[in-house]
Amino acid sequence: MISTKITNNSMSSFLKKVGLFFIPFYIALISFFIFDPFKVLYHYDLEAYSNSSVTLNTGYISATKYLQNSNKYNYDAFIFGSSRTKGMRSWDWKKHIDAKEAFVFSAAGESLYGVQGKVKLIDNNNDTIKYALFLFDVMQLVQTENNHRHINIQHPAVSQENKISFYFSFVRAYLDLKFIIPYFDLYFTKKYKKYMNDYLKRTGTIYAKISNDWINKDIENKIKTDSINYYRQNKNFFYKRDNILKFQPVVIQKEQRTMLNEIKEILKKHKTDYKIIILPMYDQYKFNKQDLTTLNSIFGKENIYDFSGINKYTNSIGNYYEPGHFRDVLGKQMLDSIYFMPKN
Numbered sequence: 001m002i003s004t005k006i007t008n009n010s011m012s013s014f015l016k017k018v019g020l021f022f023i024p025f026y027i028a029l030i031s032f033f034i035f036d037p038f039k040v041l042y043h044y045d046l047e048a049y050s051n052s053s054v055t056l057n058t059g060y061i062s063a064t065k066y067l068q069n070s071n072k073y074n075y076d077a078f079i080f081g082s083s084r085t086k087g088m089r090s091w092d093w094k095k096h097i098d099a100k101e102a103f104v105f106s107a108a109g110e111s112l113y114g115v116q117g118k119v120k121l122i123d124n125n126n127d128t129i130k131y132a133l134f135l136f137d138v139m140q141l142v143q144t145e146n147n148h149r150h151i152n153i154q155h156p157a158v159s160q161e162n163k164i165s166f167y168f169s170f171v172r173a174y175l176d177l178k179f180i181i182p183y184f185d186l187y188f189t190k191k192y193k194k195y196m197n198d199y200l201k202r203t204g205t206i207y208a209k210i211s212n213d214w215i216n217k218d219i220e221n222k223i224k225t226d227s228i229n230y231y232r233q234n235k236n237f238f239y240k241r242d243n244i245l246k247f248q249p250v251v252i253q254k255e256q257r258t259m260l261n262e263i264k265e266i267l268k269k270h271k272t273d274y275k276i277i278i279l280p281m282y283d284q285y286k287f288n289k290q291d292l293t294t295l296n297s298i299f300g301k302e303n304i305y306d307f308s309g310i311n312k313y314t315n316s317i318g319n320y321y322e323p324g325h326f327r328d329v330l331g332k333q334m335l336d337s338i339y340f341m342p343k344n
Contacts, residue, residue: 059107063155077102081135082110086214088331111143117158132274280307282323
C-alpha cells in the first residue's frame, strides 16, 4: 500500500516536471495561432501580404487571391512561373492580347508539379483559359513533386493534399529557434538587427491587387535613380561569364512528359492561345536541345520561344536585378519579340 502511494507520488511528480518542461513549447505553439506570422490561417485583405518582414509562401498567396477574386474579375489570361514572373508584367502582356483580366499565377521556387496543379485548379473551377503564358526554366521543369518546405509547399487547392500536412509545414518552421527568436525580437523591439537577415527581411515586395503582379519598388527605384551605383554595389553577385556556349542537362523525362501532356490537354479543351518562354538566365546556359525537341512535339514549335543562351537579351547586366531574376525591361523586350516579330 505504502509502496503504491510512493509510486503514484513519484509518477505524479514526474508528470508535473514533464508538463513544466513543455510549457515553453505550448506557449510557442499557441502563439503561432495568435500571430499567424506566415498568414496562412486566417483571411486577410490582399494588401496585407505586401511589405512583409517574414518570407511568405507566394504560391499560397497566388492561389488564395485567385480563389477570392476569380468570380469578381473573370480572369481569362494567366501567367505561370516562379518568382521570375516579376520580370513579366501582366499589363505589358495585355497590350498584345484581347483578355478581360490577367492573373499572375506564380510561386517562388515553382515546380512543374505546381504549374500543372494550378492549370487543373482553373479548369476545375470552370474558369476560362483564353490566354496562357508559361515561363519555364530547368529548375522548374525538374521538380515533379510537392516541395514541403513552408515557403514552397503548394496550396491544398492546388496539390489536393491533406490540409494538416500543409499547416504542419508552417508550424515546424515557426518553432525553429532560428526563426522564432528573431521574429519575437523584431516584434517587441521593432528594430532590425544584422543577425535577423537570414530569417527576416523586408523586401519591399508589393502584390498588385487584381493581377497579383510582384512589384519590387525598392530595387527598381535604386536602379532608376543610380544604375551605375546599384551595379557597382552588387558587382560580387554579377560574376564574369566566359562567353562559351554551354547546354543545360536533359531534365524532361517520362514523368515530366506525362505532366506536360496533361497540361496540353487542358489547353486544348479551352482552345487556349498559349506561349511557352524558355527564360533568359544570366548564366547564359542554353536550354537542352533534346528537351526543346520534346516541348516542340507536345506544344508545337510555333508556340515555343527560347531566349536562353548567349544573346542580346542575356548579354546586358542591366536586364537583371541579380543573376536569378530579370527586370521588366527584358520582359517587355521578349513580349515585343514574340508578338511583333515573325518566328523563323
